[in-house]
Amino acid sequence: MSISAPGSIWLVGCGNMGAAMLRRWIAAGIDPASVTAIDPYTAAVPDGVTLLRQAPADGAPDVLVLAIKPQQLGAMPPLGGPGTLLISILAGVEEATLAARFPVRAVVRAMPNLPVSIGKGVVALHGAQADAAARATADLLMAPLGRVEWLADEGLFHIVTALSGSGPGFVYRFIDALAQAGTALGLPEDQALRFAIATVEGAAALADGAGAGPAELADRVASPGGTTRAGLDVLDRDAGLMRLVRETLDAAARRSAELAEAARNA
Ligand SMILES: NC(=O)C1=CN([C@@H]2O[C@H](COP(=O)(O)OP(=O)(O)OC[C@H]3O[C@@H](n4cnc5c(N)ncnc54)[C@H](O)[C@@H]3O)[C@@H](O)[C@H]2O)C=CC1
Ligand SMILES: O=C(O)[C@@H]1CCC=N1
Known part of the structure; x- marks a missing residue:
């Protein structure tokens, strides 16, 4: 997929997620010269991207992407202008909070996740006051990042943030647990990790478009009286895994x- 930049972009905060999105945008064809990264600490940005240690005192971009920590919002000057689309990836921070702080034309909230860096992320979007042009710009920028879907209700961000925003962190814990259990049972550590990663990757790829839900797919793996059923009986005992994931x-x-x-109170 190749896209061109929807005008000038200021990326405020170029840490784990900001840098992941930026790498993907450049790979997708956005001209690095259209991007200014604003970050007091980040070590480096891709060739051609302008790096500023603080926001310019005047001027405003076409698109302002906010990728700082939510706790850093209070220190932000009122960036943007009457033609600016603000896209915020800050966990929790609401559109009304953003609209009250930044003098922009439109606000779109986004919740991406870390695999956006390889174009296999999930991005949820919402913008109650965003018009068709703002939504089209957000769609254009997010499309190279992975699966992009608009939410019907801003309140759903709390759940989406837990499921797909934080989700990779939970999946990495599961991969680690698979690998460590394999190692404890006698596999070489590096081989156990390779097998655990490939198993999760293959199982997820198969589930996507399999025409069957995960419960049915699990049954297809589990031969009656076989090894998988013996293991599933442990995961399913007292709905143990379900309860743990629900609490998570x-x-x-x-x-x-x-x-x-x-x-809201900052
Ligand atoms: N890490 C993840 O997987 C995800 C993170 N998010 C959201 O992305 C945002 C950033 O998270 P991370 O990238 O993980 O954090 P991070 O700590 O890696 O990045 C934050 C960046 O902001 C910079 N920064 C600090 N003060 C600044 C200022 N005054 N002006 C400009 N830049 C400043 C820091 O130097 C740092 O590079 C958070 O709001 C988080 O909720 C959303 C989805 C997933
Ligand atoms: O842990 C966090 O707060 C951020 C939001 C979703 C993933 N990382």
């Missing part, structure tokens, strides 16, 4: 709501 998402979603409240 609950905790993450609750934290998102706390971040929203803190930003």
